[in-house]
Amino acid sequence: MAHVDLEWDPFRSGDPGPLIDVVVMNSQGVIEAGRAVGLEYPAPLKMKALLDSGASVTVISKRFAEYCRLFQTNEGSEISAIGAIHHCGEHAGSVSFPGTNLRSFDPIRIVSAVFAKERHYAILIGRDILRNWKITFDGRDRRIMIDD
């Protein structure tokens, strides 16, 4: 059983929310099949992700989805965010959590959308991943505990 302990002070001015390091890349199946036919893929890139219980699915910035060359499996899906509808892509990728023993998700559907002026994170970890964990917020110690 995996356990992760994260610092999070939601009372600090400008706090973006609880963040965790992630690596997003193509599914191992895509990479193996692609390399067998001469395709190349960028090196894995560690990014910050927001643990977002308000997101029904995991969402990546379109810019990073393009950088990672995530294998696309749909286009034109809709995200409703703060009253506005955004059109988005869907990709098959993998999400892992470096420096922890949380299990990886591979393959998993990752939705891509344009993030406007967001400097703190490149990914929203949505309920499709959160539903697999037990998450506790300790407001006194200002920590988040994740048990997988």
Place this chain on the structure above:
Amino acid sequence: MAPNAAFAIELAVFDQHREEWYRSHPGCFVAIQDGVIVDGFFETYAEAFNAGLRKFGVQRGFLVKQVWATEPVYLVS
């Protein structure tokens, strides 16, 4: 849904079968490339994707789509 050149053929195939598939396998996933549909319905996105990967490979994208009567909207709040 937004105009979509990348998966126009696949989405048209999906729409042709949507009602029939929704009656028999609501909520399941299918994988489609051009007019070719991977045999079977899949309980999860991952199963459908892996089946599509085995059939189509990675040279071109393929559609993986859940069978609903209407298009779902993902909520981010």
